[in-house]
Amino acid sequence: MLTTEKLNSKAFQELVLYYLRERIIHKNLEIKHLIVTNINEWFIFDATIFDRLFAQNKTLVQQFEDFEQGRLADTKTDFFYKQIAEPFIATITAEITFTYFNLQDYQKPLKNADKADDNLLIALFKLLSPEHLLKLPFANDSNSLDKRFYSELLHIIGLTETKEGSKKLIGRNKPEERYSGTILEDAIIHLDSRDKLGRLEKPSQFGNTTAERLFSVGLELAITWINRILFLKLLEAQLINYHKGNKSYAFLNTDKVKSYDDLDRLFFQVLARRYDERNEAIKAIFEKVPYLNSSLFEPTDLEQTTLFISNLSNDAVIPVFSQTVLKDQQGKKRTGPLATLEYLFAFLNAYDFSSEGAEDIQEDNKTLINASVLGLIFEKINGYKDGSFFTPGFITMYMCRETIRKAVVQKFNESLLIPEGEIKTIDDIYGLIPHKISRKQANDIVNSIKICDPAVGSGHFLVSALNEMIAVKNDLKILEDKEGRSLHRYDIEVVNDELAVTDEEGELFEYNPHNKESQRIQETLFNEKQTIIENCLFGVDINANSVKICRLRLWIELLKNAYYKNATELETLPNIDINIKCGNSLVSRFALDADLKQALKKVNILLTATA
Numbered sequence: 001m002l003t004t005e006k007l008n009s010k011a012f013q014e015l016v017l018y019y020l021r022e023r024i025i026h027k028n029l030e031i032k033h034l035i036v037t038n039i040n041e042w043f044i045f046d047a048t049i050f051d052r053l054f055a056q057n058k059t060l061v062q063q064f065e066d067f068e069q070g071r072l073a074d075t076k077t078d079f080f081y082k083q084i085a086e087p088f089i090a091t092i093t094a095e096i097t098f099t100y101f102n103l104q105d106y107q108k109p110l111k112n113a114d115k116a117d118d119n120l121l122i123a124l125f126k127l128l129s130p131e132h133l134l135k136l137p138f139a140n141d142s143n144s145l146d147k148r149f150y151s152e153l154l155h156i157i158g159l160t161e162t163k164e165g166s167k168k169l170i171g172r173n174k175p176e177e178r179y180s181g182t183i184l185e186d187a188i189i190h191l192d193s194r195d196k197l198g199r200l201e202k203p204s205q206f207g208n209t210t211a212e213r214l215f216s217v218g219l220e221l222a223i224t225w226i227n228r229i230l231f232l233k234l235l236e237a238q239l240i241n242y243h244k245g246n247k248s249y250a251f252l253n254t255d256k257v258k259s260y261d262d263l264d265r266l267f268f269q270v271l272a273r274r275y276d277e278r279n280e281a282i283k284a285i286f287e288k289v290p291y292l293n294s295s296l297f298e299p300t301d302l303e304q305t306t307l308f309i310s311n312l313s314n315d316a317v318i319p320v321f322s323q324t325v326l327k328d329q330q331g332k333k334r335t336g337p338l339a340t341l342e343y344l345f346a347f348l349n350a351y352d353f354s355s356e357g358a359e360d361i362q363e364d365n366k367t368l369i370n371a372s373v374l375g376l377i378f379e380k381i382n383g384y385k386d387g388s389f390f391t392p393g394f395i396t397m398y399m400c401r402e403t404i405r406k407a408v409v410q411k412f413n414e415s416l417l418i419p420e421g422e423i424k425t426i427d428d429i430y431g432l433i434p435h436k437i438s439r440k441q442a443n444d445i446v447n448s449i450k451i452c453d454p455a456v457g458s459g460h461f462l463v464s465a466l467n468e469m470i471a472v473k474n475d476l477k478i479l480e481d482k483e484g485r486s487l488h489r490y491d492i493e494v495v496n497d498e499l500a501v502t503d504e505e506g507e508l509f510e511y512n513p514h515n516k517e518s519q520r521i522q523e524t525l526f527n528e529k530q531t532i533i534e535n536c537l538f539g540v541d542i543n544a545n546s547v548k549i550c551r552l553r554l555w556i557e558l559l560k561n562a563y564y565k566n567a568t569e570l571e572t573l574p575n576i577d578i579n580i581k582c583g584n585s586l587v588s589r590f591a592l593d594a595d596l597k598q599a600l601k602k603v604n605i606l607l608t609a610t611a
Contacts, residue, residue, distance in 0.1 A: 001038050004100055007093055011036050013085040015045075016054060017077065020064045023055045032135045044099040044127070053092050060088055099127065148325060149351060149369055150377050155321040156344055157222050158182030159381070170381050172215050181316030181340045183225065187218040187307060196306040217306060223381060223545050224300055225309045227552050228267055229344070230374055231296060234556060237353040239288065242513055242564075249288050253349070254342050256285055263341070264310035272297040275568065293572035294555055316340045325350045325367075371556040372497060375458035378549045391457075393497030396464035401494075404468045407449050415445045430476050439478040439486065446473060449536055454585035456539030459550030463557055467494045469532050470525070481524045490521065499560075501525070513564040523571075526561040530574055533558065539580045547582045554580070 002009040015036055022028040031047040054060060063084050066072050073079070089096075103110075106124060109117040130136050154160060160173050172178070178185050190196070197203055197213050206216040232252055239249040257263050269278060270286045271294075278286075299308070317337040320326060326334040326346055338346070352366035372393065405426055413423050416437065423429055433442050446469065453461045473479045474492035481487070490509065491502050501509035501521070512518040533554050541547050555573050562570050590596060 001041070002036060002043060007096060007098075008086060008089045010081060012089065013081040014077075016050075016085050016089065017064075017080055019050050020054060020061070021068075023051070024061060024064060025068065033133050040103045042099075042101050042103070044133075045096070049095075049097060053095060057088075060084070101127070146367060146369060146373055148323065149367065149373070150380070152321045152324060152347055153226075153377065154381075156182060156318070156340065156347065157226065157381075158184030159219075161380075168380070179318045181313070181318040183222045183312070183340065184215075184218050186312045186316050186340070187221050188214045190307055190311050191217055199305050201305075217302065219381075220302055220545060221307060221309075223378070224303070224548065227378070227548060228296060229263075229348075231552060231556065231559075232266070232271075233348050233353045234371065235290075235292075235559060238559060238562065239290075241354055242511060251286055251289050253345055257341070257345070259314040260312045260341060261310045261314070264308055267297050267309070268299065288568075290568070290570035291572060292570070293575070295575055295577055296552060296555060312340075314339075314341070318343065370498075371463075371553060371560075372460070374556075375460055375463075375549065375553050379458040379460075379546070391460055393460070393464070396461050397468075397494060397497050399461070400464045400468040404449070404451070404465060405472060408446055408472055411445050411449055412442075415448075426472065426475050433476060433478060439480055440484070442476060442478045443473065443480070446476075446478070447531060447535055450538065451536055452538040452540070454540050456541045456550045456580065457543075457546050459539060459553035459580070462537045462539055462550065463553055464494075464497060465537060466529060466532055466554070466557060467497070467499050469536065470499060470528060473528065479524060479528060481520050482527065485520075487521065487524060511561075511563065519563060522561055522563040526558060526563055526571060529558050529561060533576055534574055534579065537579060540583050540585045541580075542582070542584045544582045547580050550580050551576055 002012045015034055019031070019034055022031060031050075033047055034045045034050060036043040036045075063072075064080075067075070067080050067084065072083075074083075101124065106121060109120045126132060151161075154170070158173060158178065159170050160177070161168055161170055163169075172184065173182075180186060180189060191214055197206075197210065197217065200206065200213075200217070203213055206213040229252070236250055236252050240246060243249055251257070251266070257266060265282060266286065266289070269282050270289050271292045274291045275283070317339050319337050320334050320343070324333055324347075328334050350366065351369045353369055409423055409425065409429065412418070412429050412432075416423075416432075423432075429442070433439060449469070451462070451465045453459075456462065470479075471492055471494050474487075474490075477486060477488045479487040479492070489504055493500055503509060509521060510518075511522045513522075537554070539547075539550050541550065554576055558573055562573075565571055590599065
């Protein structure tokens with residue numbers, strides 16, 4: 001058996017022979033890892049290392065082929081091990097990397113009943129997972145659509161996805177497949193029976209026919225309501241995480257929200273009101289739900305004109321989706337009808353809405369639904385007429401990294417009146433801090449950058465921009481708390497389109513409101529994000545629903561770092577309506593070839609020609 005001190009042993013020499021037979025003779029290109037184990041000790045080698053060191057070495061391959069064809073002095077495997085493999089391996093031992101672990105080191109957490117030390121098994125679980133050993137894509141990639149979640153959510157709303165050429169369009173279910181209990185159909189029934197369309201100021205903006213208008217208004221209302229509910233599901237998961245899994249912080253369930261009227265009260269009498277402004281009955285039910293200063297929980301103009309969620313039918317039921325995630329007591333798929341609100345809560349509870357990036361043991365095998373997945377889903381729903389294109393995270397990450405870092409360099413050159421090109425990289429700026437420029441001045445320069453997405457959609461690009469600006473500040477070591485103390489002991493980077501915060505030991509940061517240092521980090525990240533969102537990020541979209549979802553995505557990014565100001569009160573969310581506007585960015589008062597000098601002169605902007 002090989003050891004960590006001596007790789008060049010018979011077991012390793014055997015591994016080389018078996019690998020060459022698979023790779024050279026059988027032409028197997030699918031090998032991902034090679035493993036040597038005696039059950040307790042495990043040595044795991046990446047196949048790319050073996051390919052580079054062994055399969056691509058022409059001399060070794062020639063000797064191997066000669067041995068296999070019987071053209072050498074002996075045909076016994078011991079001859080190959082001693083005369084070919086051992087001397088060759090001796091020349092490259094320093095280049096061979098591997099992962100090693102001993103199961104004996106994990107006996108205690110594996111065998112005892114104490115769950116507190118189970119986190120020690122996380123790294124082992126990841127190492128032995130199919131995603132690692134077989135190099136499979138992660139199912140919870142923040143840039144991939146969870147089709148199961150998406151399909152069942154559409155079912156509950158009352159929508160379906162169809163394909164038209166190369167486009168996937170969202171539409172109302174066919175008449176024979178419509179259920180009056182779905183959120184959309186229930187809304188349409190009430191809009192129609194109460195003649196709510198007649199109250200619209202400009203009904204033509206919702207369609208040319210009554211049917212089109214009923215669908216468009218009903219869909220916008222349904223999206224508004226589902227937006228709030230999903231945001232609250234993320235908030236609920238965050239509160240439970242903050243309090244170490246305390247389920248008393250769960251509030252989206254039929255114990256507390258028994259009807260659509262209760263849901264309406266949650267929106268407008270709880271989240272939209274400070275704790276001391278709530279009536280006593282509401283306080284008793286939702287005592288642990290914080291106030292959020294957000295227009296998301298203000299009645300929209302369309303709700304004021306037509307319907308609130310409280311107008312929906314509490315006794316409405318719909319059949320369970322044929323591919324539902326829900327299970328009965330026997331562990332089989334649930335079937336039959338369910339009350340819509342009960343169904344919605346049970347469906348959401350079957351998924352994990354915890355903040356991504358945390359390393360924890362999950363007792364229930366739940367799929368993670370993060371903010372990026374929700375943004376993708378609503379981008380698809382909003383593009384129901386023409387289809388939509390959700391820019392993948394690896395693209396927005398690359399675009400933001402390349403453009404924002406260049407913009408930062410340019411801003412510092414301009415602000416410090418340094419000859420163009422003297423500051424070329426972020427590292428050059430880092431060398432100036434704090435000797436030639438203070439951290440506060442550097443922060444002000446970075447915060448002066450303005451980023452606008454003229455077709456903002458669900459806000460994915462702005463979220464990537466927000467993350468990149470935080471990462472740039474980290475690289476410059478200019479992140480400061482409210483007292484001016486640096487966060488230089490922490491590393492903040494963008495990983496898989498998400499911010500990952502680690503301490504000096506490489507441990508992921510998790511907010512603990514009872515720890516002063518944790519509170520300091522959380523407050524700083526929240527305030528930095530708020531500053532960037534309010535001052536640096538802007539967006540326009542022709543679709544009003546997209547504007548709402550973009551605002552929601554930015555609020556969610558802030559929510560990830562929401563902190564307690566006191567024992568019961570979370571820091572409130574800012575209103576960002578002014579930064580994200582509905583409009584057509586392709587329309588201008590001026591023709592493309594118009595002379596703008598006179599118009600710009602009126603606002604004190606002078607155009608000059610340069611060579």
